Amino acid sequence: MFHRIGNAAFKKSLDNIIALTNALDQPQHKFKTVHVGGTNGKGSSSSMLAAVLQAAGYKTGLYTSPHLKEFTERIRVNGEMISREKVAAFTQQHQALFEEVKPSFFEMTVALAFDYFVEEQVDIAIIEVGLGGRLDSTNIITPLVSLITNIGLDHQLLLGNTVQEIAREKAGIIKPGVPAVINTTQPSVSSIFEEKSLETQSPLTFADQAYRVELKETKGLSSFYAVYKGDSLFLDELELSLLGSYQRFNLPGVLATVENLNNQGFTISEEHLREGLRNVQALTGLKGRWQVLGQQPLTICDTGHNIDGLRAVVTQLLALKPKQVHFVFGAVNDKDIASVLRLLPVSYRYYFCEAQIPRALPVQKLWEEAQFAGLKGAAYPTVEDAILAAKAFAQEDEVIFIGGSTFVVAEIPEL
Template structure:
């Protein structure tokens, strides 16, 4: 079996949320429990940090992994979905899962898959846990896939749980109120395990307090301890003064993730690291600084407010829900662009009406659809966009739309590519 044979088998045999959407989501932990039992309970053989939330969980996971790696720990990192290669999902010290490990894992466990019939995500989580156990990592950062309570990753007992921003996304599966969504995210709060909430949000706050009380978990709202002041920022880095209890905690803390929304993620990351230090982990200040200043290069993170070109300035971002798009639009506005050429696509299992209503009517749009079954057909996207007053042209592929934007944009204008993780995934320069 070649690597491509292996991927073809997985894509054909296992329902995959990335491709088909809600039909692939299993509302039960039974499959992952059965898989891991058959594999020797690998999830209990390494220390972990569990990271959930609506927006920011991927960035936060990568920042934590980068700092822990710089501190000298053999660090696993599990994230989803992937942008370019399946092996991006599972990393140890920034190195992607070896293709031959995946091949062996699938060959050895085909009968198990055919018996349990897991989803693609369930299989991938089991694979990650087994790989981290085999590699004997010191600690692994595990990002929740969707929700929390019923997410396949939720069979670990972490050192710390982290929940980032709560916003509207996947309402068909998680509920259509912030309280309902927060309740699903709060499902990763475990008995006696410290839980960190990155940002205090009025609607969600009580949900976390009640869950933490119920399971007797110490609860920390990171913004109660840490306050950030942006002192410098451009397309290459951000620099913050960090205050704790109104005293200067870290001066000139540099971050190579340049999305303005990172100001909501960084307090949670700092609080988790402080709790790990209390548990006896050695995380010197120089490791913290180096990890955050080089998080992208250490972990290979892509697609978060990433500059692709200077002339015209070309930026991509995987933000795709209301909160994510609002942050992107604020940051585009801060560039004071002469004109924005936006390459935009979406998925078909979400109501994008509110997102489309947020988009400025003065931008020039290049509508497209990613090459996955879950993509919203570009004709439907174009029609919905015209109904809210957006002006643009429909293209049958992401690459066509990007090429058209490049042809039309003047050197002093801005091209933005996004709307969906899967649109960003098809950028050739990424």
């Protein structure tokens, strides 16, 4: 599968998923959906939307990828993971179909999710794009709204070497006549979304032009925001259980998508919105987004793994003004690791490691690249070894951060 072994598992065609869903009697057309794509923030945005819809009383499916600990995390209804028994039964029932079509892991998983959501009779499902958009296996749905979070450089070998090329792939989830919400106005790519929406006759909203979000404070395990619509205060003291100041960039897209759903007959009140956002993890099971794992020393993990994601992580770490940061860091082998390492502060102490997947960047190579970038630290064979070393060296008033790759976070024992 792509997330574990990389580019060799990616198929640039929708033929297989179409063949699978044809055999399953087109499950993707039997429930309402919101499609969520983008480079960063799509997992958080998907979970926020699912939490808000659940708080409003809608039976809500949620499809996300990759998983951290269990495959069943990818497919949820009202926060509850699909059972292993359901996965096994689906696989056994359709074995002959799989042998005929020869789908990828991701294609099989998408088909399973759509079939399960029909079986569970969901009112609506939030569907997160796996990779890109135009040729992603999820892109056979006709959603009520398409949300694109932001555009950055990631998976260039598959999606293109410029943000413009990547934006065109992401814009592929915009469907004829379906409202499109673009979370962030980026001058380098905005015209691509405008052209696509004209081509498809899709109403287009740049969410950050409709909503302005300001972080007011962080207390305990919540952040509080002021939200302005135009020049007027729209929501004061909006509590979000997802920490990380970068969530202020995701909130406008979530709010604009909720507004679109209300315009299409859903009933999502301010209280539903507030209840959902202050209970995102409890309602959806989301993990790994600026997640606090412990205190004294403050221990945090985050799945940010590309240049934009790690830039946000470093900004957040700097805002903590810690005496020292002990950074447990690993990466995958298809990243521009030299550019990534240049983002990291040379004053931090690093514990380089290698996740136990084929796609992981070998820790010796990572350590060598880090030396060129001026980063000081040691190499450890596993994530757990690196974490144990960081805990041994960190003082109570310092910070341990674990990240660099989704797969590093996935191997945190206490996650």
